[in-house]
Structure formats: structure tokens, C-alpha cells
Amino acid sequence: MNVLQIKDLSKAYGHIKAVSNLNLNIEAGQIYGILGPNGSGKTTTLGMITGILQSDSGSYTWFENQHQNPLKRIGTILETPNFFPYLNADENLEIVRHIKGAENKNFDEILTSVNLINRRKSKFSSYSLGMKQRLAIAATLVGDPDVLIFDEPTNGLDPQGIADVRKTLTDIAASGRTVILASHILDEVEKICTHVAIIKYGELLATGSVGSILSSDKTVEVAATNEAALENWLRANPKINSVSKDGFFFTCMVQEDFEVEEMSRALGHIQIFPTHLVVKKKKLEEEFLQIISKAN
Ligand SMILES: Nc1ncnc2c1ncn2[C@@H]1O[C@H](COP(=O)(O)OP(=O)(O)OP(=O)(O)O)[C@@H](O)[C@H]1O
Numbered sequence: 001m002n003v004l005q006i007k008d009l010s011k012a013y014g015h016i017k018a019v020s021n022l023n024l025n026i027e028a029g030q031i032y033g034i035l036g037p038n039g040s041g042k043t044t045t046l047g048m049i050t051g052i053l054q055s056d057s058g059s060y061t062w063f064e065n066q067h068q069n070p071l072k073r074i075g076t077i078l079e080t081p082n083f084f085p086y087l088n089a090d091e092n093l094e095i096v097r098h099i100k101g102a103e104n105k106n107f108d109e110i111l112t113s114v115n116l117i118n119r120r121k122s123k124f125s126s127y128s129l130g131m132k133q134r135l136a137i138a139a140t141l142v143g144d145p146d147v148l149i150f151d152e153p154t155n156g157l158d159p160q161g162i163a164d165v166r167k168t169l170t171d172i173a174a175s176g177r178t179v180i181l182a183s184h185i186l187d188e189v190e191k192i193c194t195h196v197a198i199i200k201y202g203e204l205l206a207t208g209s210v211g212s213i214l215s216s217d218k219t220v221e222v223a224a225t226n227e228a229a230l231e232n233w234l235r236a237n238p239k240i241n242s243v244s245k246d247g248f249f250f251t252c253m254v255q256e257d258f259e260v261e262e263m264s265r266a267l268g269h270i271q272i273f274p275t276h277l278v279v280k281k282k283k284l285e286e287e288f289l290q291i292i293s294k295a296n
């Protein structure tokens with residue numbers, strides 16, 4: 001089922017185009033990362049799809065329009081009320097439950113999933129930053145939403161806190177819910193998400209499964225006059241994972257330690273001289289890292 005369809009969504013602040021003509025499709029069960037450097041329009045996008053911000057143009061559709069009040073089926077940290085410092089986790093969640101008008105008091109299950117069950121009776125004011133963040137995630141789970149939206153949930157946490165929050169998010173996703181996560185950290189999206197949209201300056205750069213976009217193998221294109229001999233050599237090479245024919249050249253997915261120079265030399269030894277040889281390396285990842293480094 002399609003959980004969220006975004007069509008040509010745009011918003012500008014004066015002359016700054018925060019989001020421009022964004023198109024996205026999010027399917028049930030995906031952990032969808034919206035990845036982009038600071039100021040790329042992630043928070044603005046989340047604000048629009050949760051009805052907090054008005055868009056200038058374009059549209060979005062939740063759950064294929066099958067629910068009258070779709071926002072009731074979405075949990076987001078954007079709308080989390082401030083917690084009361086002198087109340088414990090259970091008491092704070094009870095207040096959240098009242099605000100949301102939720103029936104189910106499954107706090108045991110919720111606090112277990114965010115790993116706060118042992119500290120449920122401690123006051124909020126005694127929590128570490130990571131624990132506070134996990135209680136915020138717990139609050140999004142009240143009312144059993146189908147979709148959870150998080151904006152940079154690991155910001156400001158130490159490595160242990162980051163690891164705990166990431167584990168919590170993957171556990172939540174394993175329960176079958178759809179998760180939408182905005183992040184500027186490539187590694188985080190790579191570790192947690194199944195799908196990703198990369199944006200910069202409010203524009204979509206690429207979308208797809210994380211495997212196809214971020215971790216794509218290094219590939220080599222090669223052609224030679226003696227095609228059959230070349231193909232035999234390619235298929236017999238243990239550092240080449242796959243070989244396919246694309247027009248006049250072969251496309252090979254190769255391992256990280258594959259050396260093109262070594263290949264040229266080996267082919268020369270058996271009288272095969274490439275007429276075409278191109279190496280393509282994790283293009284988007286490099287491009288994304290460049291964007292990030294420019295932004296900082
Ligand atoms: N209320 C506002 N008034 C004016 N400009 C804004 C406002 N909110 C956002 N912007 C601008 O819109 C652009 C996108 O901002 P947004 O907060 O959506 O980016 P982001 O990807 O969430 O960034 P970050 O990683 O820093 O959270 C930025 O150029 C920002 O300065």
C-alpha cells in the first residue's frame with residue numbers, strides 16, 4: 001500500500017526555495033530516509049506533510065485517501081508536547097495519551113521498545129539526553145500509529161545514545177510500521193533506512209532503495225574486439241561479482257579491491273586490448289559527501 005505520495009510540493013521563504021517540486025512515494029513498511037545537508041528543506045518537507053506548514057503549491061496524499069483523519073495515524077516528534085520534569089515516564093505518557101485521545105494504555109510494550117522500562121518510575125528531570133529522546137520516541141508510539149516521522153532523532157547525542165536511538169528505530173520498523181526519518185548523516189541513513197531520497201537546496205537529487213543508491217558497487221565498463229575471449233576472462237575473475245552486456249560493452253560489478261590497471265595488464269598478456277574502459281565508483285555517495293562538505 002502507498003502510505004504517502006508527494007506531488008510537486010513546493011515552498012519558498014521570500015526568494016529562498018526551501019522545497020521545490022518535490023515528488024516522493026513512500027510504501028508501507030519502508031524506513032524512508034530524507035537525506036540532505038543543513039538547509040536542504042527536510043524539516044520544511046516534514047512540516048508540510050504533517051499539516052504544520054502550508055505549502056505554496058503541489059499536494060500530498062496519505063494512505064491513498066483511505067482514512068478520514070490521516071494525521072491521527074501518524075506519530076511525530078514535531079508535535080510532541082513538552083514533558084513535565086517532575087513526572088516519571090508513565091505519568092508523562094499518560095498525559096500524552098489524554099492529549100491524543102488514545103484508548104490503548106500499552107505503556108509496558110512502548111517503554112520496553114524504547115528501552116526505558118527500568119527507568120519508568122524515575123522523574124523526567126533525572127534522564128540523560130538520550131533517555132529524554134527515547135521518551136520522545138515512546139510518546140510518538142502512543143495510540144499505535146501506522147507511520148512515525150522523526151526529524152534528526154540522534155542530534156546532540158553521544159555515540160552510545162546514537163546507537164540506542166538507532167536500535168529503537170530499527171526495532172520500531174521491524175514491528176511493521178512505516179518510518180520516515182530526516183537526517184543529514186549519510187551513515188545513519190545507510191544503517192537504518194531501506195529507502196532514501198537525497199535532496200539539496202530543496203530539490204530531489206535521487207531516490208531509490210538504499211542498496212541501489214548509497215551502497216552501489218564499483219562498476220567497470222569494458223569492450224574489446226575479441227568479445228568472447230573478453231567475456232570468458234571477466235566471468236572467470238574472482239574479483240568481478242557480475243557481468244552483463246550493455247550495448248557494445250560489458251558492465252561488471254567489481255569488488256572494492258579490484259584494480260583496473262591490473263586488469264589491463266592481464267588482458268594484454270592474453271592479447272586482448274580494450275577499445276573501451278570506464279570505471280564508475282559509488283557516484284552518488286561521493287557526490288553526496290561533496291555536498292555535505294560544502295555545506296559545513
Ligand atoms: N521560517 C523560516 N523563515 C525563513 N526561511 C526559512 C524558514 N524555515 C526554513 N527556512 C529556510 O528554508 C531552507 C530549508 O530549511 P529547512 O529547515 O527545511 O532545512 P533542513 O534540511 O531541515 O536543514 P537542517 O539539516 O539544518 O535541519 C533553508 O534555507 C532555511 O534557511
Ligand SMILES: [Mg+2]
Binds near residue numbers: 042043044151
Ligand atoms: Mg531540519
